[in-house]
Amino acid sequence: MRRACLVLLASIYWTLGCAAVKFDLPAVTPANIENSKRCLSQYVPKDTLVFARVNVGPGYNQRVDIEIVDDAEVPNVYTKKKGISGEITNAFDTRADAEISICFKNTLPDGFHEAPEYSRPIEVNFNVGAEAVDFETLAKKEKLGPLELELRKLETVVKEIVSELTYLKRREARMRDTNENIYLYCY
Template sequence: MIRQLFAIVLIYASILVAVSAVKFELPAVPSSRVEESKRCISQYVPRDTTVLLTGKIGQGYNQVAGFEIKDNNDQPNVYGRHSKYTGEFRNAFDTRSDGVVSICFTNQLQEGFNEAPQYTRTIELEFNVGAEALDLKQIASSEKLGPLEIELRRLESIVKSIVGQMDYLKRREERMRDTNESTNERVKWFSLLSLFTLISLGVWQILYLRSFFRRKRLID
């Protein structure tokens, strides 16, 4: 059991370490095309999970870059927004609901300049979620932890993330089960109603035809 748990922790840790470090070029476009040309990086994140977004927006001549961080709920939670930004950024927050968290970058070309290949900005982004979003160096310096204690703290955070994910999956499974049971109950009653309606209609047709044929003296 311990070996299995340790294996799960290692697998989960490897997944988290492989998270999202991306780098791309974002062309500058006129103001009329900013929305359609924005570039978004998204990841599903459960509720009450720490997210750390770090990155860098490179220099760009006559370009205005910005970004917005929000989720995809009906009323989106906005976790950060900058309309003009250059240089390194760091944004940490706890999610308020289950959903897909996205960071969208825009790069607008200033008035008087025509769109051209040389007008681009380099965007670097690292998207960390859960245990990987913790600043262990800061924790180590403030609490004076050794290397082994830091690693144990990191594993503890990963295990907590796994437990949180399992609880979330359990809640989803319970909701799906309730939905299935409710649907089955409705289908059952609808089927019984349909069967009763068909039987009643069949009986009425037999009685009506029997009465009709008797009036016509076709049967006794």
């Protein structure tokens, strides 16, 4: 239930364009690690730039692991790191139309017992598509003026919209074909 609420909350924040999602990740013993896994997910189309910045706060004798993976037929693992601390960044292009999940685990070493004081603050900043592009660096590199930079941003957003509409059109056609086949089969 908590996981579902966390995913829903993250989806709302991403939809509203929030800068980051922050939460405390409780530490558990290795025996309970799968039950304490926390994931944030978002659907991302194929060949889309994704930029993830994760900041893991301090925590005594706790090991935080991160995994960024999609739910394609053959799952693609974009990042898998153990024992992260501080800030890490990761940028990648998606390989399939799929839901990208960023999952965290916080493990206590042997000899420690689970307690409320064992948790670490996590901050996740997840940008997709045009949001993930660093336009300031691009402007300096290509020596773009303010107007040219704004046009480049708009061009990127328009390309995303066209891509999304093309995807929706293909999906609608597949659903229509399925519906017609079911209708013909039933009657």
